[in-house]
Amino acid sequence: MRNFNFFRRLSRAFNDYPSLSKVIVVSTISGGSLIAYAEANAFNGSKGHIAHADAVASNDDRRIASSEQVPKKKKVVLLGTGWGGMSFLKSLNNPNYEVQVVSPRNFFVFTPLLPSVTCGKVEARSIVEPIRNIIRKKNVNISYSEAECVKIDPNNKKIYCRATIDSHSKGEEVFAVDYDYLIIAVGAQVNTFNTPGVMENCHFLKEIDDAQKIRKNVIDSFEKASLPNLSDEERKKILHFVVVGGGPTGVEFAAELHDFVNEDVVKLYPNVQDLVKITLLEATDHILNMFDKRITNFAEQKFGRDGIDVKLGSMVTGINENEISTKVRGNGEKTSTAYGMALWSTGIGPRPLIKEFMKQIGQGNRRALATDEWLRVEGFGNIYALGDCATVNQRKVMEDISEIFRKADKDNSGTLTVKEFQEIIDDICERYPQVELYLKNKQVRNMVDLLKEAKGDAAKESMELNIEEFKSALSEVDSQMKNLPATAQVANQQGAYLAKCFNRMEECEKNPEGPPRFRGTGRHRFHPFRYRHLGQFAPLGGEQTAAQLPGDWVSIGHSEQWLWYSVYASKQVSWRTRALVVSDWIRRFIFGRDASGI
């Protein structure tokens, strides 16, 4: 909660003293660069020694690898270098593991800034960090292979990988990697919902090269529309940008594009600026529907004023080279519109590897790998999954209700006293977080009040509940269970959580620190994973951003844009990317966006 309060107070300060915000940002940045420089200097100063030590270390490693192999370290294989993987690697500091990272991408992408790359507000290279930069600073033995995992074999504790680099020197060979622990953090892929023509004709915005392709295509569209041999009708078609999906990505791209047109196209392509049209198609009743109503309304109104055509309840039924076909959700009315460029950002689906693995382990009808609250894939003690490729399958209170009652009823009287209940209540809340949520939503102070409610007015301090009364009191609790959103924030927290578990594995084997096992004996080794929502931004263009912080605290405006700059600069994974992103922002303020078609 400390984090959240800090942001809330910060934002309030920004609102009250708008000029303060700039001062803070500027001083943060300059202070930051000093620190970065000092850090790098310190590093360079001792470079000779480090390089020497490295050489010695790597010699030692080789010697060990080739000869005795004692003492054997547990081998952790990590699939993926996205938010989950990066966060795990950054937080891991237990040298008793040998970690092998396998990912087709040798870098981490700061995905929240992907929409900024599409129109040149930020450069692609500024938001990527080589994974080798992250691992070489660690005291843990971590190696990386640029390859794609093609098959998981949990019975033999092996994965099979294929090098992804298109090189003329060798064919595509598959190699196997053994593991003691496997961590799956491969993310998800776009979901076309089997809409015909989407794969062939739409852009997506999941990876860094998607963003680069979009940028090139946006510039190409303006160049193409500026050619002399076209009718105005053709120019309008080329400059009709369609965004499918009114989620944060689609909305931010539409806003970026609108800013680009207003700030730069007006100078560089003055003849065609009036022909630009941006359409946003959303199948539900509102854009940004995971946000507060106030933000949704503000965004819809702002887009209306900006001339962005927001079409709500509009489902895309197909898309070909020239036209995009939609169906209005209410009356089924069908229309086709000519378009120049389309971005598809409607949702995610599992990657082929995950689909295949789910089939293997009997989860074939799911949309993501099911894990328990400790992020272990259901049925496996040594396979973890996190981020967009997984969902935490929260355990239902009702499944364990008898065991809970038995554990709580210490004197085996068949009834629960308030005292008995109070002793176990924290454990219940930790193991079943939906209980806490339910109490909060019902605005009940604590669980005893809930139980009293179940007993009716006659309740007293000395009341006792039998099992049936206990069940009925908790009967609606499980309805509060919600899947975690597929966001960077969740994956980031899961990675850090898992690294902390691995860091304290030996310790917690001996002294388990988790809640008691209601179905078994003893305690769980670790506390279960708990997600803390720190808030969410929706940049709406024109240097305005909507911020929704925990507790339904909503704030929209220019100050939030500066808050956005501060938060996103502070969340960068390295001083290098921080310096680059901030200098990109400054460059754009001074010189505008680069319209070179590279």
Next chain:
Amino acid sequence: MRNFNFFRRLSRAFNDYPSLSKVIVVSTISGGSLIAYAEANAFNGSKGHIAHADAVASNDDRRIASSEQVPKKKKVVLLGTGWGGMSFLKSLNNPNYEVQVVSPRNFFVFTPLLPSVTCGKVEARSIVEPIRNIIRKKNVNISYSEAECVKIDPNNKKIYCRATIDSHSKGEEVFAVDYDYLIIAVGAQVNTFNTPGVMENCHFLKEIDDAQKIRKNVIDSFEKASLPNLSDEERKKILHFVVVGGGPTGVEFAAELHDFVNEDVVKLYPNVQDLVKITLLEATDHILNMFDKRITNFAEQKFGRDGIDVKLGSMVTGINENEISTKVRGNGEKTSTAYGMALWSTGIGPRPLIKEFMKQIGQGNRRALATDEWLRVEGFGNIYALGDCATVNQRKVMEDISEIFRKADKDNSGTLTVKEFQEIIDDICERYPQVELYLKNKQVRNMVDLLKEAKGDAAKESMELNIEEFKSALSEVDSQMKNLPATAQVANQQGAYLAKCFNRMEECEKNPEGPPRFRGTGRHRFHPFRYRHLGQFAPLGGEQTAAQLPGDWVSIGHSEQWLWYSVYASKQVSWRTRALVVSDWIRRFIFGRDASGI
């Protein structure tokens, strides 16, 4: 000469006071950013007005275009946005032209920094400037079309263009553009000398995407060699980088790659650093053979110490997926070597458009378009060609010798007196620059001395020459004619020269300022183009650079690297790219190169 003296004095100062250099660079940079910021602010301040004025102007333009078309401006069509085209556009300020730029590339590339992009010393975007940024600041009516000229029709004063953008919305349509003046500055393309397999298996370094591909491929090579399932032999093959051609590009790439291995690979890929091998193949007896012997020797020795394998007299006879075949020039010995990545940088040849056009106009057996000293394509008064696609065909003195004699012999006496000769000597030197070069090489003070020499010891002040004596005195002059090198410097000066001619076209039509026409009457409109060599750099890696300034002034070392930084920062075409390039250099000093495979 002023420029040259400035650089020479600057370099000397750098040599004498090495710390001075850093101070100068730093103060230049910080001064620069202040100016840039002030500039940009001034611009932003008046942005509203400018935008409004623009709108009015473009409305006016449309009205004019659609209705009366008075007074008709001369239409200049410029092909190409390289050094020649950019330099022409930057220097043009005569509003009496309507300029249409046609190029498949909507940006200018600062080509001397291309080798720096290959290993991440500088970012690709930092060395490109959108051509629209350059033209929108001009008072001349300039428009740009992203298209490729596919045919020139000089009889109808038309060119045919094809849009180069791969868009799904329209087929490849050809459109025609009329011109009054055509300026061809399309550059050249790589020359494989018909060596089999080069096109399919080699990288080139002519365009920005070549540099980006090389960068990605270098990183991929290291990733691939780090995979677990390979033998050391395979790793060595993957990490064998071959550079074909020991010219400035090849040498600089080899040096960049060596620096990258030594400074960054050592940290990021410590397990494979010892397996890297760089080979430089050069068909002649020395690398950098357009430079002074001292530089060549230094470079060869430095590369030897660095472990770069320089193979002189080694001609590539073929290249396939896995091997590169060479023949030693002396003994014809043939060898084949396994390689991982190859860069081909041996020379240039004409583009298809130029080849076709040369055939059309009877220059079919040439390697570049022939122009006269005013950069007009031979036989055409309204078609100009400059840069790598053209060569200036210097007129021979011997072709005009009788006319020169007749012009000089004002009293028609049949003999030339010294006085008569002195009156015309400057005109001769201007029209035939080889005369001046010849005098300089023979170390003869002036032409009168040359004539005296021809007459023998008997020469006096009152001597007279007949035509035969005159001819024999100048008989060897034409041997001094040399083609200009295919460099950025030449194209840049030609573009600026041509723009100055266009700027003063009307003025010079009335009052010609060029030398007299020896074959006709009157004077030429303009002074002929004269190339001024300002010097040349060859970065050799390890923060060492060789500089060769005019007058065979040679200097090699660390100070020259700082001179290189200063000159290349100052030569950037905009404050934007200047700021970006300099911040890239700083970033590399602090954080090293980025090894993300994007």
